[in-house]
Amino acid sequence: MPDFSTPAIMLRRIPYGDHARILTLLTPDHGKISVFARSARKDCRRFSGALEPFRILHAVIGDGRGRLAVLKEARTSDPLEALRSDFRSAALASYWCELVLSGTEEGAPQPDGYRLLHGALTALDRRHMAPAALNILFQLHFARLSGFFPALTRCRSCGVALDAAPDAVAVDIASGAMVCGRCFSGYGTHPLHSLSKGAMKALLWLAAADIQTAGRIRLNPGTRDACTRFLEAFIPYHLGRRPRSLDFLTHIRSRKKEEGRICHVG
Ligand SMILES: [Zn+2]
Structure with missing residues (x-):
């Protein structure tokens, strides 16, 4: 699978080892997709804070060579700051993402x-x-x-x-x-x-x-x-x-x- 870039919404993130995360993203053309984000917990520059729950982002995804696809780049396309700063709205967004x-x-x-x-x-x-x-x-x-x-x-x-x-x-x-x-x-x-x-x-x-x-x-x-x-x-x-x-x-x-x-x- 060649690399592809796509808009995406972060549905879930799970820690993996000390530094990595397994992310589940919703994309328009590839649907729900799980990706491996190597060094996501310490590599702030590459992902620039994009890997937060229900973040709307632009992602570049690469072939995992028989394993999970790999997140190569991610940047926030809409920070949803007002939503994120209100815990009631954040709770609602979490519910929708979980559905x-x-x-x-x-x-x-x-x-x-x-x-x-x-x-x-x-x-x-x-x-x-x-x-x-x-x-x-x-x-x-x-x-x-x-x-x-x-x-x-x-x-x-x-x-x-x-x-x-x-x-x-x-x-x-x-x-x-x-x-x-x-x-x-x-x-x-x-x-x-x-x-x-x-x-x-x-x-x-x-x-x-x-x-x-x-x-x-x-x-x-x-x-x-x-x-x-x-x-x-x-x-x-x-x-x-x-x-x-x-x-x-x-x-x-x-x-x-x-x-x-x-x-x-x-
Ligand atoms: Zn009746």
Whole structure:
């Protein structure tokens, strides 16, 4: 494999020996790729601080001769300083990177996944959207790209449309299908997650929006929290594991509630 240069986002870094790191990067054309960064922990000049979590960078990657590809050069293309200096935003960015890390196959091109993560990180840094709404949008688009997007427009059991359904509706977490209030009882043994029709409509709207158009949305706190709780149950179920960074996000939120302050982090 000849050397190639690529934009990349740092998803994970693992120490290797005294000085090296094994990095997992998301790139548009080469997808998720693991690379060996020799002397990364002491060679500051070659990598100039680029090897930090969720850093957006420009990388030069070379052949590993049968082993891991080798990171030859890396420089930061967007430092995301505002994001990085706010621990709530950093926690959200870590969660998104962990979702992408868990839900993306290695080696397949990921132009849409790269665009989504890049767009979400820069929007979070520049505050183009409220972080909580951006978190909902990111997870919906991530679910769609990963192939397990919920089907929220009609009841799977009786076929009634969302607009005509009774107020009480729910989502079958396993299938991602909506179940109307009349069909709750007798709907198999799958776990159901209750959602208001307003929350369903907010999910559908954000799923169809991009970050630029969604920047204007104002969610009331009840709808925002309901959408967040649903997605943070739905997505880990389909990934087959609960991201560790989600525990940290949940911890931050509960601490804020204990302190009696309104501070939603996503
Ligand atoms: Zn029904």
